Amino acid sequence: MYLAYHEETKDEAQHRIWTFYEAINIKSATLNSLTFARQVSETFGAKLCLLVIGNNAQSIAASLQPYGADTIYLVEDKNLEKCTAEKTWGHVITEVAKQCDAVFVGMNSGTTGRNLMPRVAGKLRAGMVTDVIGMEGRDYIREMWAGNVLATLEVKTPITVGTIQGTAFSKVEPIGTESPIKQLEISVPETKTRFIEIRETVSDRPDPTEACVVVSGGRGMKGPENFKLIEDLTDPFGGAVGASRAAVDAGWISNDFQVGQTGKMVAPDLYIAAGISGAIQHLAGMKNSKVIVAINKDEEAPIFQIADYGLVADLFKAVPEMIETLEKEAL
Numbered sequence: 001m002y003l004a005y006h007e008e009t010k011d012e013a014q015h016r017i018w019t020f021y022e023a024i025n026i027k028s029a030t031l032n033s034l035t036f037a038r039q040v041s042e043t044f045g046a047k048l049c050l051l052v053i054g055n056n057a058q059s060i061a062a063s064l065q066p067y068g069a070d071t072i073y074l075v076e077d078k079n080l081e082k083c084t085a086e087k088t089w090g091h092v093i094t095e096v097a098k099q100c101d102a103v104f105v106g107m108n109s110g111t112t113g114r115n116l117m118p119r120v121a122g123k124l125r126a127g128m129v130t131d132v133i134g135m136e137g138r139d140y141i142r143e144m145w146a147g148n149v150l151a152t153l154e155v156k157t158p159i160t161v162g163t164i165q166g167t168a169f170s171k172v173e174p175i176g177t178e179s180p181i182k183q184l185e186i187s188v189p190e191t192k193t194r195f196i197e198i199r200e201t202v203s204d205r206p207d208p209t210e211a212c213v214v215v216s217g218g219r220g221m222k223g224p225e226n227f228k229l230i231e232d233l234t235d236p237f238g239g240a241v242g243a244s245r246a247a248v249d250a251g252w253i254s255n256d257f258q259v260g261q262t263g264k265m266v267a268p269d270l271y272i273a274a275g276i277s278g279a280i281q282h283l284a285g286m287k288n289s290k291v292i293v294a295i296n297k298d299e300e301a302p303i304f305q306i307a308d309y310g311l312v313a314d315l316f317k318a319v320p321e322m323i324e325t326l327e328k329e330a331l
């Protein structure tokens, strides 16, 4: 939280435009956090504006047109193609927020948002709320201690900067009209930071944050070779593989797949947890899944408390049977 306090009240700020910033890749979490964006603009009686930054990003801006924003601002420059938080994207967001007289500047709480938005808050001398899951009046709600406590945050600065926990919201619905796109010229300063490369894991399967089905394995998998079972259960659904931190820390699977408080936040239609006990830090990353299936040989395992379907069984017997059934169904 930035400590600068401005004397202006929130009522005086009511007429201001609400700006919502999103990255150039539109992911499902982006559309989820737009649901929150609408909620904030209604709460403050403010306009909903989106900002798209990039190079040749016209098509990204166009893809956001059906979702009810009053205006979509587009800032393009060859130096904005990749995100560097310090001066380029951070600078652009700050300048647009000032020009629009924003009351709230928000972004999905992914790795980019977590890097970028604190810098934006610093530049704007704004109070910051992180991992927001909802609003109560004009206050913001976030989870603490892996979801065991709900905090209600009042922000006293005229502008609030926030990161939004997309998994807490459903996807925004199109409203049937197209938002106008407005190109803005913002000069991009020279920086000492240069984007060199991003090394992403290449996989035929979707990312766990994007998939409709995620199948995760934990310490109960006993070793890396057994993650083949998780893959075989995932593939008939066209889903993603996930893992608990215990499996990641054991070196059985890359940390790109870790689900939980310090991993990825997922909310698929179906989440299957095999050999995962259900520690609060794991639940923090998947408890918003629509249907949760747990396979564990210990009937006291905490994962069963949040599972919609629980199978007390040895996963080395149950999972091959499930794969066999799915393969028969597919024939």
Ligand SMILES: Cc1cc2nc3c(=O)[nH]c(=O)nc-3n(C[C@H](O)[C@H](O)[C@H](O)COP(=O)(O)OP(=O)(O)OC[C@H]3O[C@@H](n4cnc5c(N)ncnc54)[C@H](O)[C@@H]3O)c2cc1C
Binding pocket: 217, 218, 219, 220, 221, 243, 244, 245, 246, 247, 258, 259, 260, 261, 262, 263, 264, 274, 275, 276, 277, 278, 279, 280, 281, 282, 285, 295, 296, 297, 298, 301, 313, 314, 315, 316
């Ligand atoms: C600050 C912090 C952050 C953390 N962040 C995360 C995070 O992001 N994600 C995360 O996952 N964890 C996280 N953790 C770790 C978390 O506390 C747990 O240690 C971890 O989730 C346990 O993983 P697990 O369930 O795979 O292992 P365990 O807790 O050891 O559970 C293994 C389960 O497998 C079952 N099992 C064993 N054999 C079989 C079998 N043959 N058939 C069926 N079931 C079987 C057992 O009954 C047991 O329930 C974090 C911890 C801390 C302190």
